[in-house]
Amino acid sequence: MHFAGIDIGSTMTKVVLIDTAESILSSIKGPTGPEHRRLANEVMRTALEQANLKLDDISYIVATGYGRVNVPFADDQITELSCHARGVYSLFPNVTTAIDIGGQDAKCMKIKKGKLFDFAMNDKCAAGTGRFLEVTAATLGIRLEDMGDNSLKSTKKIQLSNLCTIFAQHEVVALLSRGEKLEDIIAGLHDSLASRVAALAQRLKVEPDVVLTGGVAKNIGMVKAMKENLGCELFVPEEPLLTGAIGAAILAKEIYAKAAAKGETISTKPRRLEKATFFS
Amino acid sequence: MSDESKGLSKAQEIYLNRSQRAKELKAAGKKVIGYPCVYVPLEMLTALDLIPYRTYGDIREPVTETDRALPTSFCSIMRTCLDCALKGKDDFLDGMVTVHACDPQEKTARVWESYTNYPYFHFIDMLSTIRPESIEYFKSQLNDFRKTLEAFTGQKLSADKLKPAIKAHNQQRALVQQLYELTKPAPPLISGTELVQVVKALMSLPVAEGNDLLNQVISEVKSRTDGPKRKPARLLIWSSTLDDTDIMQVFEAKANVVMDETCGGIRAYRGSVKLTPDPLDGLADYYMKEITCARTFRQATLGETKKDYKKDIQSRFGYLKGIVRDWKINGAILLLVRYCDPFAFEMPSLRDYLDSIGTPSTYIEYDYTIGALAPLKTRVEAFIETIS
Numbered sequence: 001m002h003f004a005g006i007d008i009g010s011t012m013t014k015v016v017l018i019d020t021a022e023s024i025l026s027s028i029k030g031p032t033g034p035e036h037r038r039l040a041n042e043v044m045r046t047a048l049e050q051a052n053l054k055l056d057d058i059s060y061i062v063a064t065g066y067g068r069v070n071v072p073f074a075d076d077q078i079t080e081l082s083c084h085a086r087g088v089y090s091l092f093p094n095v096t097t098a099i100d101i102g103g104q105d106a107k108c109m110k111i112k113k114g115k116l117f118d119f120a121m122n123d124k125c126a127a128g129t130g131r132f133l134e135v136t137a138a139t140l141g142i143r144l145e146d147m148g149d150n151s152l153k154s155t156k157k158i159q160l161s162n163l164c165t166i167f168a169q170h171e172v173v174a175l176l177s178r179g180e181k182l183e184d185i186i187a188g189l190h191d192s193l194a195s196r197v198a199a200l201a202q203r204l205k206v207e208p209d210v211v212l213t214g215g216v217a218k219n220i221g222m223v224k225a226m227k228e229n230l231g232c233e234l235f236v237p238e239e240p241l242l243t244g245a246i247g248a249a250i251l252a253k254e255i256y257a258k259a260a261a262k263g264e265t266i267s268t269k270p271r272r273l274e275k276a277t278f279f280s
Numbered sequence: 281m282s283d284e285s286k287g288l289s290k291a292q293e294i295y296l297n298r299s300q301r302a303k304e305l306k307a308a309g310k311k312v313i314g315y316p317c318v319y320v321p322l323e324m325l326t327a328l329d330l331i332p333y334r335t336y337g338d339i340r341e342p343v344t345e346t347d348r349a350l351p352t353s354f355c356s357i358m359r360t361c362l363d364c365a366l367k368g369k370d371d372f373l374d375g376m377v378t379v380h381a382c383d384p385q386e387k388t389a390r391v392w393e394s395y396t397n398y399p400y401f402h403f404i405d406m407l408s409t410i411r412p413e414s415i416e417y418f419k420s421q422l423n424d425f426r427k428t429l430e431a432f433t434g435q436k437l438s439a440d441k442l443k444p445a446i447k448a449h450n451q452q453r454a455l456v457q458q459l460y461e462l463t464k465p466a467p468p469l470i471s472g473t474e475l476v477q478v479v480k481a482l483m484s485l486p487v488a489e490g491n492d493l494l495n496q497v498i499s500e501v502k503s504r505t506d507g508p509k510r511k512p513a514r515l516l517i518w519s520s521t522l523d524d525t526d527i528m529q530v531f532e533a534k535a536n537v538v539m540d541e542t543c544g545g546i547r548a549y550r551g552s553v554k555l556t557p558d559p560l561d562g563l564a565d566y567y568m569k570e571i572t573c574a575r576t577f578r579q580a581t582l583g584e585t586k587k588d589y590k591k592d593i594q595s596r597f598g599y600l601k602g603i604v605r606d607w608k609i610n611g612a613i614l615l616l617v618r619y620c621d622p623f624a625f626e627m628p629s630l631r632d633y634l635d636s637i638g639t640p641s642t643y644i645e646y647d648y649t650i651g652a653l654a655p656l657k658t659r660v661e662a663f664i665e666t667i668s
Contacts, residue, residue, distance in 0.1 A: 066658075081662035105655075116666050121659060123645060 001059045003256065004047070005248025006074060007083065008032060008040055008067030011103030011130065011215065015040075015047040016245040017058070018253065022090065026050035027242055032067070040071050041273040055271040062252040064244050066104070072274040075267070078251055080244050084213060085109045085116035087247030091237050094209045099201050099226070100243070101193075101216035103130045108201040120203045127163045128196040130216045136189050139169050140182060151186040151221030158188035163196050187221060194225035201230065208232055213240040287496030288474055294481035294493075295525070301485055302333045303372050311374040311433075314398075316361050318548045318571055319379040319406065321563045324425060326487050327445035328433045334483035335370055336523050336544070337361045339650045349391045355384035356618050356648035357521050362388055365396055375400025375432065377425070381575045382622050400432045409577050410569055419564035426560070442559040448487045449553065455494035456482070456549035462501050463538040464607055467510035470501045472517070472537025473528045476544055480523055483548075511536045512668035514608055516600070516639075518542070518630065519615035520574070520623050526650065530657050531613065534664045539607045541572060541600075542615075572599065574622040590636070596626075597633040604639050611667040612641040613660065617648050640667050 002025065007014040013032045017025040028047040030039075040063075048055060055073065063074035064083040071077075080100075088098040089111055098109045106128045110118040122128040137144045158180060162168045168189070175185050193216075198206075210232055216222050217240035227234050237243060259266040294301065302312045313325050314335045322332040337360025345366035346359045364370060375398045378389040389403045404421050407414035426437045435441075459478065462469040478497055482490040501507070513535040522528060523544030531537050540546060551570040556562040568576065578596045603609065612634055616623055627643055634641040642663040646652045 079658050079662040079665060081658070082665045116662065118642075118666065119659075119662055121655070 001253075001256070002051075002053060002057050003249050003252040004044070004058045004061040005083065005087075005245040005250070005252060006040060006044060006061065006063045006065075006071055007080065007242075007244035007248055008063065008065040008071065009080070009102055009244070010066050010105075012241060013040055013043050013065075013067075014242055014245040015043050016242055016249045017047050017051045017053065018246075018249045020253065022250055022253065024246070025053070027239070027245070029241055039275065040067070041073070041275055044073070045273055055273055058271070060252040060256040060266065060268065062248040062255070064248040073269050073272060075269050076252070076255060078248060081107060081109055081119050081121075082116045083244045083247035083251060085111045085247065086114065086250050087243035087245070088211050088213060088237070089114040090246060090250055091243065092209060092211050092235055095211045095235070096207045097201065097204070097210045098243075099197060099210065099212050100214040101128075101130055101197060101212070101222070102214040103134075105129055106197045106200060106214075108197075108204055108206075110204050118204055120200050122197075122200055127165055127168075128193060128200065130214065132165045132168065132193050133189065133216065133219070133222075135165050135169055136172055139172050140176070140185065142182065142186070145218075147186050147190075148218075148220035148222065150183050151190050152224070153183040154181075154187035156181070156184045157191075158184045160188050160192040163192060168192065187225075190219070190221045190225040191229070194222060194229040198226065198229035206230055206232065209235060211235045211237070213237060213243045215241055287493060287498075287500045288470075288477075291474070291478040291481040291493060291497060294484055295477040298480065298484040299333070299372060301489070302331055305331050305486070306372055306374070312372060313375040313377060313400065314370055314373040315377045315379075316358075317379050317381045317385060318543050318573060319381045319567055319575075320377045320404065321422060321425075321567055322487070323442060323445040323449050323553065323559075323563060324422070324429060324437060325377075326448060327437055327441040328429055328435055330375075330429075330433070331486050332483075333373065334480075335361055335364070335373075335376075336480070336521070337648060338364055338369075339524050339526065339648055341367075342649075349395060350388065353619055355382070355388075355620055357620070358384045358388045360648055362392055362395075365392060370396075373398055375402070377402045377404065379404040380406050381573065382620075384619075384621075400428070402428045406568070408575060409579055415564050415568045418568050419560050422560045422564055439557075439559050443555060445487070446553050446555060446559055446562065448491065452482065452487055452491050452494065453549040453552050455491060455498065456546060459494065459498055459501070460539065460546055462498070463536075466514065466536075466608065467508050468514075468536050468538050469504060469507045470497075471508040472515075472532055472540065473525045475537075475540070476523060476525050476528050479544060479546075479548075508532075508536060513611050513664050514538045515664075516540065516604065516607070516609045516612040517545070517615060518612060520617050520620045521648075522615065526653065527656075530653055530660055533657070534661055535611070535668075539603055539609060543573075547571065547573060574626040589632075593629050593633040593636070597630055600633070601637050604637060609639065611663065612639055613663065614641055614643045616643065616645045618645055642666075 005016045015028045026047045030043045061074045062076045063071040064080045068077040100107050106122040108120045212234045217236045312331045316335045325332045343363045346363040380386045393401045406418050515535045515537045516539045518541040522542040553566040554562040644659045
């Protein structure tokens with residue numbers, strides 16, 4: 001039997017297909033973007049092709065993430081918090097604290113016995129999210145993916161006083177005009193973002209093992225800054241973007257198995273790859 | 281449809297067009313007095329045949345006019361309430377009574393008074409701890425309130441007039457308490473969304489009409505077969521104000537809301553006012569002691585300086601233990617309307633208290649706007665997933 005998890009985040013859409021043994025058969029990432037946000041069906045189609053499966057072969061599908069509500073072929077919707085917790089637990093069974101920094105939010109999750117136990121999320125503004133880095137990267141004229149390596153060259157600690165994304169952008173411009181080095185400014189930005197997320201995480205009392213996920217976990221400079229701000233070691237999955245979709249797929253398997261154990265027939269949506277009606 | 285089966289739809293109708301009845305009464309010669317807070321003793325208005333009308337903000341209305349009068353990082357509720365007033369939405373009112381429940385309301389009162397033009401305006405001061413002196417002070421403030429009301433109406437506010445008004449409002453409290461008893465079964469017989477509609481309808485009607493409505497609603501709800509469906513969690517919502525069904529539906533999408541501690545819910549209707557020889561004594565005592573809003577600090581022991589945190593939180597939140605047990609609540613949502621300091625300060629201790637009685641809780645902040653509901657939904661659903 002096969003199960004699918006589809007995670008429609010604000011920036012990226014991710015699909016993971018697993019079998020009964022929870023082995024990953026395929027995983028796909030694609031930008032959610034303004035034109036792509038209705039194309040969850042396309043991402044799913046690619047994932048199915050990669051695993052050489054048809055949609056009919058999938059016993060149960062769970063959608064998660066910001067756009068979870070309107071995926072027409074998903075059988076169930078579960079929040080990204082529960083899905084990330086489950087996904088992280090499957091990769092790191094000793095984890096008690098997971099921190100996910102995504103495009104539009106940062107979340108800290110406490111995990112007990114593989115299940116989401118408590119959580120904290122950032123307030124609605126972009127401070128403390130991946131968007132903070134996206135916006136400031138554009139101001140600095142550097143590619144987002146180059147920020148991490150660049151920041152490691154820093155030799156001078158620069159502290160940014162503004163956590164607000166727009167005000168930080170102004171501050172970055174002022175630092176550039178003052179002649180500060182790019183790498184020092186980037187390291188300062190990482191530290192600013194990390195201090196905000198660490199404060200959020202400390203609301204729940206951070207205990208090891210701690211795992212960092214989300215697109216921002218791909219930035220080596222941010223991982224370093226998070227370690228410094230939390231004062232502990234951090235584990236990062238090989239593919240930190242996929243934990244939500246992995247968790248969604250595992251939860252799909254568990255929901256299906258639970259119903260089967262009770263002898264219940266589980267209702268599923270028609271297996272047609274229709275366009276998602278996100279924000280319709 | 282008989283009268284007994286029309287209560288809920290009538291409440292919904294009034295909820296959707298709250299000012300209609302007040303405007304009709306005004307056209308018939310009555311005077312309508314607005315109030316934005318649970319601490320205004322409505323009995324004193326009713327006793328003089330004035331119609332109390334609770335003013336709320338509007339989560340659908342972008343706050344614009346208020347920006348010329350109040351700072352942006354300021355109580356979202358006061359900002360939207362004043363905004364509605366500045367846009368003329370409350371122009372049918374003959375007066376406004378505000379109270380020093382919190383500093384934003386006290387500061388807004390001065391702005392409200394100078395920017396609007398109601399024939400009557402009164403501000404009631406009050407202290408924030410429960411001590412004999414604070415009750416005595418509140419009584420003196422009620423005496424001042426009495427004097428301005430007498431001057432406005434040209435009538436004497438005698439004990440003979442106040443006592444029947446107190447009885448009528450006590451009857452309303454008892455009826456609301458009866459209504460909330462109907463959320464005890466699983467599934468509850470009435471939803472949180474319907475309760476918001478009923479309570480907001482009550483706050484738009486003269487007390488006698490409100491009591492008639494409540495009798496109809498209770499009778500209908502007791503015998504209904506189309507009540508809410510059983511959901512995986514039974515929630516308590518604790519907030520300063522939750523008065524909009526769209527917000528309530530965020531909670532009720534995947535849970536039954538069976539109890540609240542909010543304005544827009546049961547807060548104004550717990551307990552009852554004692555009928556004392558001087559009715560102002562009973563009123564002062566009730567409003568200072570019985571209303572469970574975070575603005576009043578319930579200190580553990582008068583004059584005690586030794587720290588005893590357990591005793592302290594028991595004294596402040598102990599009343600919730602019986603509620604959690606009797607309503608079989610398995611999760612509490614502490615909903616902070618942004619920039620409300622009194623509720624924000626209570627939050628950590630309340631979470632500790634709820635932990636101590638084994639009730640999971642989550643704390644969510646939001647702006648009082650319709651646009652803030654999408655992130656709210658994810659937080660609420662995730663919490664329900666953790667407890668169900």
